Amino acid sequence: MHSLVRKARTMTCLYLRHALTHTKNAHFYANVPKPSSASPRLFSGIPGLICTPGVRAFCTALTGAAGSRAAVLGQTMESHDSVSYLTQREAAEIDEILMGPLGFSVDQLMELAGLSVATSIAEVYKPSEHARVLTICGPGNNGGDGLVAARHLHHFGYKPYVCYPKRTAKPLYTGLVTQLESLSIPFLSVEDLKSDLSEDFDIVIDAMFGFSFHGAPRPPFDDLIQRLITSHNHEQAGQKKSVTVSIDIPSGWHVEEGDVDGKGIKPDMLVSLTAPKLCAKKFSGPHHFLGGRFVPPAIAEKYKLHLPPYPGTSMCVRIGKPPKVDISALRENYISPEFLEEQVDEDPIVQFRKWFDDALAAGLREPNAMALSTVGKDGKPSSRMVLLKGVDKDGFVWYTNYESQKAHELSENPHASILFFWDYLNRQVRVEGSVQKVSDEESEQYFHSRPRGSQIGALASKQSMVVPGRHVLLQEYKELEQKFADGGLVPKPKNWGGYRLTPQLFEFWQGQPSRLHDRLRYLPHEINGQRAWKVERLAP
Numbered sequence: 096m097h098s099l100v101r102k103a104r105t106m107t108c109l110y111l112r113h114a115l116t117h118t119k120n121a122h123f124y125a126n127v128p129k130p131s132s133a134s135p136r137l138f139s140g141i142p143g144l145i146c147t148p149g150v151r152a153f154c155t156a157l158t159g160a161a162g163s164r165a166a167v168l169g170q171t172m173e174s175h176d177s178v179s180y181l182t183q184r185e186a187a188e189i190d191e192i193l194m195g196p197l198g199f200s201v202d203q204l205m206e207l208a209g210l211s212v213a214t215s216i217a218e219v220y221k222p223s224e225h226a227r228v229l230t231i232c233g234p235g236n237n238g239g240d241g242l243v244a245a246r247h248l249h250h251f252g253y254k255p256y257v258c259y260p261k262r263t264a265k266p267l268y269t270g271l272v273t274q275l276e277s278l279s280i281p282f283l284s285v286e287d288l289k290s291d292l293s294e295d296f297d298i299v300i301d302a303m304f305g306f307s308f309h310g311a312p313r314p315p316f317d318d319l320i321q322r323l324i325t326s327h328n329h330e331q332a333g334q335k336k337s338v339t340v341s342i343d344i345p346s347g348w349h350v351e352e353g354d355v356d357g358k359g360i361k362p363d364m365l366v367s368l369t370a371p372k373l374c375a376k377k378f379s380g381p382h383h384f385l386g387g388r389f390v391p392p393a394i395a396e397k398y399k400l401h402l403p404p405y406p407g408t409s410m411c412v413r414i415g416k417p418p419k420v421d422i423s424a425l426r427e428n429y430i431s432p433e434f435l436e437e438q439v440d441e442d443p444i445v446q447f448r449k450w451f452d453d454a455l456a457a458g459l460r461e462p463n464a465m466a467l468s469t470v471g472k473d474g475k476p477s478s479r480m481v482l483l484k485g486v487d488k489d490g491f492v493w494y495t496n497y498e499s500q501k502a503h504e505l506s507e508n509p510h511a512s513i514l515f516f517w518d519y520l521n522r523q524v525r526v527e528g529s530v531q532k533v534s535d536e537e538s539e540q541y542f543h544s545r546p547r548g549s550q551i552g553a554l555a556s557k558q559s560m561v562v563p564g565r566h567v568l569l570q571e572y573k574e575l576e577q578k579f580a581d582g583g584l585v586p587k588p589k590n591w592g593g594y595r596l597t598p599q600l601f602e603f604w605q606g607q608p609s610r611l612h613d614r615l616r617y618l619p620h621e622i623n624g625q626r627a628w629k630v631e632r633l634a635p
């Protein structure tokens with residue numbers, strides 16, 4: 096086998112493994128026609144994975160014949176070859192099957208389609224910079240998707256406007272209009288719109304035509320499409336422009352051939368629904384997303400759909416590479432509630448618990464992950480992440496190897512700094528203090544509470560030492576696994592245990608607009624011979 100293909104297969108296995116381990120309660124089938132020696136190991140221990148030679152699945156389809164990049168099983172798809180495209184007839188057929196034998200109603204599918212569009216937009220364009228959204232709706236279901244998207248965008252914090260010149264009298268559509276009116280979303284006529292839409296809007300959603308479009312656009316859509324083209328040309332002339340997001344098909348494009356004469360709209364984002372239609376091959380904008388997370392396996396199999404898995408609970412997934420970004424331009428404008436001296440607890444540990452509970456309530460992944468910085472006698476700082484395993488009035492506890500780099504540095508200099516960053520909450524907490532080992536009993540107790548695999552892993556790993564290759568670690572692990580196969584107690588290695596940082600300084604940071612962040616620092620001081628904490632505000 097060509098080594099690149101072999102590498103692609105291995106990578107696919109890894110991605111598949113990743114996808115599986117992050118998708119709970121699902122069963123996946125993988126066909127590995129010529130398993131490499133690594134395959135069983137890669138797949139072992141994945142709940143829900145059934146390896147079978149009979150079932151066609153991503154693994155073969157994507158890395159076998161074409162030998163295309165394995166990244167398709169990550170969260171993006173890199174080449175056009177690896178994604179499936181539908182013809183106009185297939186798209187209409189799938190619609191009929193979904194709403195016929197598969198028991199969906201059009202309302203349901205439209206709701207999910209519109210939600211996918213709104214979440215795709217929210218992934219790329221933040222309401223802080225792209226608040227004003229005009230949705231131009233056509234007479235069919237594509238227009239309906241636009242009406243639904245406008246409603247969700249309102250709830251996501253955008254300011255939607257709708258232009259819906261050819262309304263459909265069916266209850267589904269009149270209901271969607273009523274819902275938008277009840278949110279006081281303005282409906283604008285074509286005459287209300289300026290010829291350059293960029294003047295009044297940050298985003299224009301093109302929900303005029305979907306996969307049933309044919310021929311040349313009739314009024315008033317011909318004019319509306321022209322305005323989207325003009326707005327794009329303004330951008331090329333260096334003026335500020337609004338971004339165009341097309342739902343399913345860039346309106347005016349041939350559903351299969353795309354922008355035939357090259358004079359059509361050039362959307363910045365395309366949200367394909369169910370699966371991209373053939374015209375999407377011609378899409379060259381920076382953001383191609385897939386939405387419509389409702390495709391049952393029967394459809395995927397019948398139409399041999401190869402599509403990227405949706406990450407987590409997301410309603411959309413990016414297709415294709417993320418655009419190249421100017422790193423220097425990457426920034427967030429933090430918007431948070433005020434964080435004032437009067438609000439903080441006098442006890443910084445209590446204050447920490449409050450913020451930690453907020454991080455837990457927000458559902459953040461590993462809110463207990465913290466950067467630990469240490470400095471040995473050479474005076475050179477080093478940092479790494481560790482997991483907080485306990486916090487109380489005595490301090491902050493984590494566990495590690497007592498012969499690791501951090502352990503050597505702590506033995507030379509028992510002072511450290513820990514740092515939590517809770518991105519979603521615009522918060523950071525830094526804590527500095529002195530460090531001691533926890534008692535052996537405490538370490539014993541914690542060690543035996545860990546998953547058995549991690550206990551054996553701790554025995555197998557001489558943390559921070561050079562290893563000749565991964566196989567050495569795996570071999571060591573396998574031998575230990577066999578040694579403890581009887582299920583008896585795995586002894587805690589002598590060189591494994593906890594550290595406790597006794598805090599001498601806290602700083603609670605909350606991001607605010609214009610970089611005028613809140614920073615409240617706690618330092619110990621004495622009042623009438625009593626130890627207390629003094630809170631001071633620091634300039635951001």
Ligand SMILES: NC(=O)C1=CN([C@@H]2O[C@H](COP(=O)(O)OP(=O)(O)OC[C@H]3O[C@@H](n4cnc5c(N)ncnc54)[C@H](OP(=O)(O)O)[C@@H]3O)[C@@H](O)[C@H]2O)[C@H](O)CC1
Pocket residue numbers: 189190193204205208233234235236237238239240303304305306307308309310311312313316342343344368369370387
């Ligand atoms: N399964 C899915 O993925 C789902 C997709 N959804 C969305 O539905 C559209 C397809 O919806 P459909 O109603 O079939 O069609 P369109 O929205 O594309 O539009 C049909 C109307 O447009 C008129 N039309 C067609 N061509 C022209 C033209 N050249 N000028 C003016 N008007 C035109 C057409 O009128 P006709 O008289 O020509 O028939 C119709 O009134 C799909 O793309 C998705 O966006 C569902 O929401 C969920 C399931």
Ligand SMILES: Cc1cc2nc3c(=O)[nH]c(=O)nc-3n(C[C@H](O)[C@H](O)[C@H](O)COP(=O)(O)O)c2cc1C
Pocket residue numbers: 461464477478479480481482483493494495496499500501502558559
């Ligand atoms: C999120 C996260 C949590 C981690 N938690 C721990 C931990 O609790 N204990 C640990 O020894 N290593 C942990 N690690 C690995 C460390 O970052 C580091 O690689 C290892 O401890 C060796 O560090 P050293 O060579 O500086 O001592 C974690 C890594 C990450 C990314």
Ligand SMILES: Cc1ncc(COP(=O)(O)O)c(C=O)c1O
Pocket residue numbers: 482494495545546549
């Ligand atoms: C090497 C190492 N040790 C310990 C830990 C902490 O893990 P646990 O929660 O199993 O104690 C981690 C976590 O990533 C780790 O990577």
Ligand SMILES: [K+]
Pocket residue numbers: 237301302303304305341342343344345346
């Ligand atoms: K469209």
